[in-house]
Amino acid sequence: MKLYDLFLSTLYFLIGTTTLLGKETFFNGNDLTGWSAEDMSYWSVQDGAIVGTKGDQKIIGNQFLWYDKEVSDFKLTLQVKQVPFAANAGIQFRSKRESNGHAIGYQADIGKGWWGSLYHEHGRRILAKNKDTAEKNLKPEKWNEYQILAAGHRIWLAINGQITVALRDPIGELEGQISLQVHGGMPQKVIYNDLNLERNPQVKLLGMNEAELNKLLKIAPEGFIKSKAK
Structure with missing residues (x-):
């Protein structure tokens, strides 16, 4: 192989693996290329969000906008604004898309009384809820930063720089799709902005290293939690 051809082959390989090893801006800020939903009339791009x-x-009914690629270990950072504050939404991850439009899997919850909680949609329901910690730093009907870090069976959620969930879930899903939810019910608007996805990240969050994050972990319940489904 000529040296030039070898250079091109190496370059194409490195470009092709960039999203596997580093940050992946999976929303292009212009349109919903790479995303799909059962009913796209609920979803649009406005001002880059x-x-x-x-x-x-x-x-x-619950409406989900699905990122078409599957994800396993990742870190997702985004900004969320919801109006009215009393409404509900969420960020599905490691989830399965059902033919009837339902989602099965983890949800980083959004909504009054639910922000920063980890819910298992159409499954085990509430896995971890920390209302007081989340809402203490929450900005109702304004932008709030949401961070999700998933590494193996370990999951951390953070709202506005405050960890709300640190959970080890030995029976949980290890891969699946990401989707954005607008919950069925009252009229509302939920806006997702500045979405940044990093695959196979280092286990670091909010200045804490892996050992420090591991000390925060609790074990997830294996069965259903006796609570009303949302």
Whole structure:
């Protein structure tokens, strides 16, 4: 092989593996290329952000916008704004997309009384809830930073620089899709902005290293939690 051809082959390989090893901006800021939903009428791009709404109309059933690629270990950072504060939404991850439009898997929850909680959609329901910690630093109807770090069976969630969930879930899913939710019910608008995905990240969050993060871990319940489904 000629030296030039070898150089090109190496360059193409490195470009092709960039998203596997580093940050992946999986939303292009212009349109919903690479994303899909059962009903796309709920979803649009406005001012460089993903918006879930039906205007003044009620949301008919839970609506999910799916990132088309599967993800295993990752770190996701994004900004979220929800109006009204009493509504509900969430960020699915390591989830399975059902033919009926439902999602099965982890959800980083959004909504009054739910921000910063870890919910298992159509499964074990509440896995970890820390309402007081999350809402103490929350900015209702304004931008809030959400961080999700998943490494093996370990999951950490953080809202506005405060860890709200640190959980080891030995029976949980290890891979699946990411999706953004607008919850069925009252009219609302949820806006997802500055979405940055990093695959196979170092286990670091908010200045804490892996050993420090591991000390925060609790063990997830294996069965259903006796609580009402959302």
